[in-house]
Amino acid sequence: MMLLLRNVSKMQRIFEHARKSNRKNKNAILSISDISKSFGGVKAVNKCSFEVKENTITSLIGPNGAGKTTVFNIISGLAKPDAGAIRLEKKNIAGMPSYRIAQSGISRTFQLTKVFRNLSVRDNMLIAKKTNDEEIKKVLKGVYFEKSLDTIASELSYGQQRLLEIARALLMPHKLLMLDEPTAGVNPRIRQELRAILKNLRKEGKTILLIEHDMEFVMDISDRVIVLNEGRVLREGRPKDIVKDKRVLEAYLGK
């Protein structure tokens, strides 16, 4: 009897392992169903549904005004959805205040970088998590951030601020990392670094939801791509399927 039980649990572990290594059968960390949001009569997001699976990079693409950032804001609680449900694992987080969503495990960055400009690099990081200098330095090193911990954030270049913001989001304990156009508005050198960072994060098996405009890069790094247009999911699939899709091209180029 005992032997049998042990074997069952062993089998379960093997099964679990197999599931993790198989990219197709992963658990959904985040699942969004039918969320809508209008601003003054304009539907920014219209019955949008998609999933983000564990240990994958999912990219949201779409033309300007497609509602990508609004979707991010709804997930992170900065905008309240008019309708729909958002589940982080089993928990419905739709309509929760942003700090509770963050505490539940969603970490994010912004298109226009938000650092605490009058605080030092160290204090910026400490807001995300109470920890020691070693861990802070480790995370900062992981994003190729090279300035001293005592530098005041406003004295950093915009690119360095972007790296700090990503490091801060990484330091906060999270299940899902959401990056809103990390490569926008930074110089080519930082852009290269950001690509390397994302590749490393992918190797580490992080679960990431990404908004990004650089198609070549998106297709290279993503496990799944979701195309938004006029607040709806236009198409969803593997990168190689999306590149070939006619409707996606139309949405980008205009009909």
Next chain:
Amino acid sequence: MPLLDILPQLIVNGLIAGSIYALAASGFSLIYYVVKFQYFSHGAIMSIGAYLFFTFMNLMGLNYILAGILTVIGCVIATLLSNWLLYLPLRKRKATPAIILIASIVLLIFSSSLMLAFFGSSTKAISLAKHNKTFDFGIFTITLVQTAIIVSALILFLFLWIILKKTKLGKSMRALADNKDVAQVVGINPEKIYNYTFIIAAVLGAFGGILLGLEQNLYPRMGVPIIIKGFISSVVGGLGSVPGSIIGGLFIGLAENVGVLYLPTGYKDVISFSVLLLFLLFRPQGILGVKMRNV
């Protein structure tokens, strides 16, 4: 019904006070609407207006039309100086609206000590006695000066409405108020429009000051209580809404005076502040204002 007998008189008194409050509120609100900060130094301009009119009329013996014109010119100059020397540099260095508000309060206090230094602390009165007479309508009485207060305030509000709604300048002001960046893209020069806006506010302030000086005595810190009433009226009417601020001013004037039916006269202030408190708590967007969104 002795209470109802005095009601018409109270309403007339309320309209007189309300017209002056509305002049304070409309200047405050116009700047808040276009230039986006709380313009407390409008009270300074009103006290300067009152003291200048007093100087030209009573000390220099000019006739009231000439005195009035010179007062308006004086207030426009003072207002433009405050913009060029204080508010423009602050805007240039991108000071927050809170800091510009503080600067405007500081300027208000500065001007009251300036008045104190020039005119002393004793109260002054503008004497228009030879021009004044009282009309008795049976149910209420009103003096010629008081009639002039209401009429000139109404004319000013009409002008303000025409400028805002019917002229190219008004269109530019509304565009700037709506979105400064977009306004600049379509070729509006913000600083130029701000100058015109300050000039209009100065005219409102000059007349507000003259009318206030006709209704009450002059004293150095008179600009402080009147702009507090202007602020209350603007909040009640809806911050950022110029018509709202005028309605708010008349509303506060009427509430203070009609409220005397129920409360001792000493409680005038309590009425306006209670109205302010009620609005702040239950209708922060005011009568006509835009609703403030939750975080």
Next chain:
Amino acid sequence: MYEYLIAVFAYIFIYIILVVSLNLAFGFTGLVNLGHMAFFGVGAYASALLTLHGIPWYIALPASGLIAGSFGAVIAAITVRLKGDYFQIVALGLAFIAIAVSRNWISLTRGALGLPGIPDIIKNNFYYMLFLFAVALLSVVFLYWLTNSETGKIFQAIRDDETAAAVLGKNTYLYKVLSITISTFFAGIAGSLFAHYISFIDPTIFDLEFFVIILAMLIVGGLASISGSILGVTVISLLLSAISFVFTNISPELIGAMRQMLLMLILLLILIYRPRGMFGKVDV
């Protein structure tokens, strides 16, 4: 001269508590509390009324802090949730409402006549000044510790970017209410100490003229710097006292006007040309 110096320093210690507490809300948390003087006044009136009704000062002093702090907590709880200038507007409106209440609730405050005969905490002025020094020191040490603590850093993060603080899991609403509560508690304490020092208070305690002096001390010293506030209070207090000494042959009325003009001019110049004041950590 000796008595005069004692008075100058007594005021300096009271103002240090007041200005440092304002700095907590304004400089460290970014909450422009233009109604700070209302809480100072509430503390002064609370302490005066309590002691005039026979309650000993050692209860009245903390009680006035708690009363001012509870008012602060309630006002903040209602207002800081809303965006934009709303908090500023309410705070300023509140200061005006405080004037009206103190002037018109005659049965409680005696209106414009004010409340005379507020009992001393310590009769001897020199020893009272030392007592004020001790309270100021305690307050400053506490606020210094607070602003450098984890909570203090979160206050500053909220000032710099509230949204970013929220998506890092901080309940920004609660922190803002906390900051205002602590800030107004100390304003109330300062008010109580003030009332017991001058032994007479009236509604002018709420005047804008008084508030701008406090603001000048804060901004000259610099936002988000406690040592700046201490220096700002000291420099401005000494400057204002010095003016009274230099011009002895001018009428006190004119001296008052000149002092005020000079101070306002300094404040305006700082706002325009040196927004960080002497030791400020952030621009205003």
